[in-house]
Amino acid sequence: MKKKIRGRSIRFIMVIAYGLIAVMLMASHGNGAVKHQQWKGQDTTKWPATFGFGRTATAQEISLWDIAIRPDGKGLPSGEGDAARGKVLYALKCAACHGENGRETPGFKLPAPALVSDTLFKSKPKTIGNYWPYATTLFDYMRRTMPYNLPGSLTNNEVYSLTAFLLGSNQIIKPDFILNAQTLPRVIMPAKKLFVVDDRRGGAEVK
Amino acid sequence: MTEGVGQKLNNNELMEENKNTEMNKTPGRISRRTLLGGALAAAIIPVSSSFAKYIQAGVPVGPISDPTKTVGPGPSVLGKRSPFEHPVRKPSDLSSRTPLQDLYSTITPSDLHFERHHAGVATIDPGKYELLIHGMVSRPMKFTLADLKKFPSFTRICFLECAGNFRTGKEEMTPQDVLGLTSQSEWTGVMLSTLLREVGVSEKASWLLAEGSDASLMTRSIPRKGWDEAIIAYGQNGEALRPEQGYPARLLLPGWEGNTNVKWIRRIEISDQPFMTREETSRYTYPVKDKIRMFSFEMDARSIITYPSFPQKVDRGWIEIRGIAWTGRGKIVKVEVSTDAGKTWSSAKLQEPVLDKAHTLFRYLWQWNGENTEILSRAIDETGYIQPTLRQLVDARGTDLGGYHLNPVTSWQIRTDGSVLFKPENWK
Structure with missing residues (x-):
């Protein structure tokens, strides 16, 4: 490979050849050959208006599974709760994993994340007070999957009370604040103003 | 940890060996290890079930007899890996790794x-x-x-x-x-x-x-x-x-x-x-300077050299550096490899076909002269994005990077004795 070629004309031809190869490579790069194929769900054959597979879901079936709660409060159930009731429930059902007060204990690793700190961005640990942008998420998440050993076992009132306790512990609502479907979506979280949607679309820039 | 799992698998294989021996009535010496394995198997698994004889018997791991003189096990309902291969995931409480x-x-x-x-x-x-x-x-x-x-x-x-x-x-x-x-x-x-x-x-x-x-x-x-x-x-x-x-x-x-x-x-x-x-x-978001970035969906282009890597050892001479590169934004168009700690970069060979949003195999032939060095790879995708260094990511996002969507170029150190070590980098 590294054999020296002394002839001037040969070297000249080599330079031209390499140049041509380089140009060809660049051209193949730019002409769309590397563009990926668009994935399409549809066949080339004509599809019927409907395949007729599946069935209409009943309103009861939908309401049984539809437990999602949006930031505007859509989906929140009736019922209510407050921090005092939440404190009792927390000690009973949450403290074992999240710590006595939901705070990080120095020198001790909790089995689950700490939930309480202050409301200052960049303070550690990242908890409800400084990192959660929507209060409704707390209700949605706790009702879906907490406590870890008995997921889905909390009543709506219990979830309202635990949400109130955690928001209160993070100094976001007052201790006597009653949480319900009307008041919860109005709670403004300190971290909300920090969240921005990723606007990267590829390209050379590192962001 | 990996060794421990490997040993466990070996025990299983010893059990299989014992079954195999029983089923084929192969005469021959049974080692003490095999006997112990057999005792374990008898204690844990009911080997006599009618289904068991259709489970592919493993090749013995102990002393191996001449395969040209020994008839192996017959067809079976379910295949399994060679008893000499023990790829395993590495689990933690939350995940396991490929x-x-x-x-x-x-x-x-x-x-x-x-x-x-x-x-x-x-x-x-x-x-x-x-x-x-x-x-x-x-x-x-x-x-x-x-x-x-x-x-x-x-x-x-x-x-x-x-x-x-x-x-x-x-x-x-x-x-x-x-x-x-x-x-x-x-x-x-x-x-x-x-x-x-x-x-x-x-x-x-x-x-x-x-x-x-x-x-x-x-x-x-x-x-x-x-x-x-x-x-x-x-x-x-x-x-x-x-x-x-x-x-x-x-x-x-x-x-x-x-x-x-x-x-x-x-x-x-x-x-x-x-x-x-x-x-x-509160999850899958990450601090970017004084903001928190959310809804990062596409995975950014990245690559890793999988050979040579820790804990492998290499010999002076020709080494085919191998690895994978991928991007969530289409296809990988190029992977560059450096064998001099990032001073110079050369194009690696990509295994065709290069698929959209897919792991892409790359290879780079390198003659190692036996000196200390570092080898690195960086992926380039069809949007023109070049896999950044950790330094570039820190400059763009700040030091409070969090753990999500971090795709820095990674480096393996090659030592004169042929050992390969990961190069940890700090950013705090």
Whole structure:
């Protein structure tokens, strides 16, 4: 490979050849050959208006599974709760994993994340007070999957009370604040103003 | 840890060896180890079941007799790996990692696919499984698994990577430790667009909520730009999904962060806004200077050299450097390798065909002169994005990087004695 070629004309031809190869490579790069194929769900054959597979879901079936709660409060159930009731429930059902007060204990690793700190961005640990942008998420998440050993076992009132306790512990609502479907979506979280949607679309820039 | 698991497997193989010996009535010396293994097998597994004789007997691991003079086991109902091969995942409480260094190409064997779940692996009866699609649709519908399989099907190969896939911190780290939360499969299912056509999605719809049916009822909001390529997958590498990958059906969003690929999917709610679930607000978001970035869906281009890597040893002379590169934004167009600690870079050879949003194998032939050096790789994707260094990422995002969507160039140190060590980098 590294054999020296002394002839001037040969070297000249080599330079031209390499140049041509380089140009060809660049051209193949730019002409769309590397563009990926668009994935399409549809066949080339004509599809019927409907395949007729599946069935209409009943309103009861939908309401049984539809437990999602949006930031505007859509989906929140009736019922209510407050921090005092939440404190009792927390000690009973949450403290074992999240710590006595939901705070990080120095020198001790909790089995689950700490939930309480202050409301200052960049303070550690990242908890409800400084990192959660929507209060409704707390209700949605706790009702879906907490406590870890008995997921889905909390009543709506219990979830309202635990949400109130955690928001209160993070100094976001007052201790006597009653949480319900009307008041919860109005709670403004300190971290909300920090969240921005990723606007990267590829390209050379590192962001 | 890996060694421990390997030893366990060896014991199993010893049990198989013993079964094999019994079944074939092969005369010969039985070692003390084999006897112990046999005793264990007798204590734990009822070997006498009628099914057992159809399970492929392993090749003995102890002293091996001349294979040209020994008739091996016959056909069986289920194949298994050579007893000399022990690729294993590396589990923690929350996840298990794919042994990237043990794979020769880009498909991850299904039993080695990485895992990340939020309330354990759900067990779902396929006969009772149903997928509900409702919300901003003209007709809310439920589909059984059998229904899903009747629709026109679709198959593609793509990677699946956890958004938190990057670990560093010490030299004794394997590719599995560093980047083991990525895997690749050939997925089969029905295109989500096919189902959405069936329910009649409103023109005004812009987001959907995908919900799993595990104990975490995991939910993610998916914007419309992700719907075109989405698959409700029921097949993985030619067979049904593994339970850890969402059996019997999951959402698959090629190139998007793993968490959005909701497993055990049971409900899709069509909406005109995101739901701001826990996994897209307080998790899977990360500080960028004085802000918190959310909804990072596409996985950024990255690569890793899987050979040579810790704890392998290399000899002076020719070394084929091998690795994988991938991007969530289309195809990898180039991988560059440096063998002089990043001073100069050369193009690696890409294994064709290079697939969209897929692990792409690269190779680079290198003659090592036996001196201390570092080898690195960087991926370049079709958008012109070049895999950045950790320094570039810190400059762009600040030091409070968090753990998500971190895709720095990684480096292996080669020492004069041939040992290979990961190069941990600090950014705090």
